[in-house]
Amino acid sequence: MVYDITVIGAGVVGAAVAHRLRQVRPEARLLVLEKEKSPAFHQSGRNSGVIHSGIYYKPGSLKARLCAQGREKLYEFAASQKIPHERCGKLILATSPAEQSRLQAVYERGLQNGIPGIRLLGPEEIQAYEPEARGIGAIHVPVTGIIDYRMLTQRLLSLSEAEVIYEAEVISLKSHARGYVIHTSRGSYETKFLIACAGLQADRLARLDGLSPPLRIVPFRGDYYELRPEARWKVRHLIYPLPHPTYPVLGVHLTRMTDGSVEAGPNAVFAWAREVYTRTGFSLRDTLEALTFSGTWRFFIQHWREGLEEYRRAFSKRLFWRSVQRLVPSLQEEDLIPGRSGIRALALARDGKFWDDFYFVTQARSLHVLNAPSPAATASLALAEVIVQKALDTWALCTSVRIGGL
Numbered sequence: 001m002v003y004d005i006t007v008i009g010a011g012v013v014g015a016a017v018a019h020r021l022r023q024v025r026p027e028a029r030l031l032v033l034e035k036e037k038s039p040a041f042h043q044s045g046r047n048s049g050v051i052h053s054g055i056y057y058k059p060g061s062l063k064a065r066l067c068a069q070g071r072e073k074l075y076e077f078a079a080s081q082k083i084p085h086e087r088c089g090k091l092i093l094a095t096s097p098a099e100q101s102r103l104q105a106v107y108e109r110g111l112q113n114g115i116p117g118i119r120l121l122g123p124e125e126i127q128a129y130e131p132e133a134r135g136i137g138a139i140h141v142p143v144t145g146i147i148d149y150r151m152l153t154q155r156l157l158s159l160s161e162a163e164v165i166y167e168a169e170v171i172s173l174k175s176h177a178r179g180y181v182i183h184t185s186r187g188s189y190e191t192k193f194l195i196a197c198a199g200l201q202a203d204r205l206a207r208l209d210g211l212s213p214p215l216r217i218v219p220f221r222g223d224y225y226e227l228r229p230e231a232r233w234k235v236r237h238l239i240y241p242l243p244h245p246t247y248p249v250l251g252v253h254l255t256r257m258t259d260g261s262v263e264a265g266p267n268a269v270f271a272w273a274r275e276v277y278t279r280t281g282f283s284l285r286d287t288l289e290a291l292t293f294s295g296t297w298r299f300f301i302q303h304w305r306e307g308l309e310e311y312r313r314a315f316s317k318r319l320f321w322r323s324v325q326r327l328v329p330s331l332q333e334e335d336l337i338p339g340r341s342g343i344r345a346l347a348l349a350r351d352g353k354f355w356d357d358f359y360f361v362t363q364a365r366s367l368h369v370l371n372a373p374s375p376a377a378t379a380s381l382a383l384a385e386v387i388v389q390k391a392l393d394t395w396a397l398c399t400s401v402r403i404g405g406l
Helices: 012-024 062-081 097-112 123-129 149-160 199-208 229-234 284-291 294-302 304-314 317-325 380-399
Strands: 002-008 030-033 090-094 119-121 137-141 145-147 163-165 170-176 179-184 187-196 216-227 238-241 253-256 262-265 336-348 359-363 366-371
Touching: 002 012, 002 179, 012 030, 012 149, 012 380, 030 149, 030 187, 062 145, 062 149, 062 380, 090 097, 090 123, 097 119, 097 137, 119 123, 123 137, 170 199, 187 199, 187 380, 199 216, 199 336, 199 366, 216 229, 216 284, 216 294, 216 317, 262 317, 262 336, 284 294, 294 304, 294 336, 304 317, 317 336, 336 366, 359 380, 366 380
Parallel strands: 002 030, 002 187, 030 163, 090 238, 187 366
Antiparallel strands: 090 137, 119 137, 170 179, 179 187, 216 262, 216 336, 238 253, 253 262, 359 366
């Protein structure tokens, strides 16, 4: 069989793309290839489960726009499909006078981004939302929420009616005049068009397709702790610190999950493997690729103080606890139980700067999502519309045929 379109990657972005393709091309033969044994196995299923508001992002950027659009689409879709979720809101806390100006700057950016309902709170107002939280000020963001992203990914794949093949790692891509032959660990498949949503493997898939992407995926691990059940009452919803002004993290925060548990985290440290979820996990290939890339070292030099502090916290429960105690002073060290870990795909350029927006590269019969940073999961439904439109427009130019009325 020759498939019309093949999506590589069954994370939430790949699943949303397959779902959108079915909407605009109901007759298409769709294939989804996933190298793991189940969907949402990596970033999509190991994030903090937050539906982001978009308050932090550069006004006018693609991810600011798609986050706002995708957030509301996601709430609507989750409600219609009965996917566990809650529009619970969050607090962004300033905990020292030195942070007051940064809090005001984040608030003003939220206004520029049109975030509905945001409010600046004084110290006495914080407890109305989170009785155990403390700060000199806060921003209440009512549109932030939580969701089960694994279930979302599964539902999108099911509705796409695509053929999904698991444990099919892509080994090579052979292009020809009519499309591709994709050689995988489960066999070979022929397709007319290819959309790669490969996350942590995005740059490698692009190189298999003959591209020379200007970005390198460098893995950063995030570790979580859970609150023991007896301490969960101390966190009602979501409590965040102010994000670091230059280091690409939101800081260790407290998040109530859809199952009622509460997580603290994640931190952000350089990982010695792209897909190994332990503090000492190691892959020689991943390490060599990261450390032989000039952008990695330039990033280290620019952020060595922050990186060192993150590493200290990664191996010290006491330092981790102190980070969350700044937000909720009543939390005790024994309230934290070691939890899971996740890996974030940080896309670095050769100058050491991280690429802070969505980034796509197209060829005649392929589209590669080279960077899908947070809030990709929140934005997934809106992001999928952009990806599919771009892909079909590219294909139409290649074949000189107007496809699907688009």
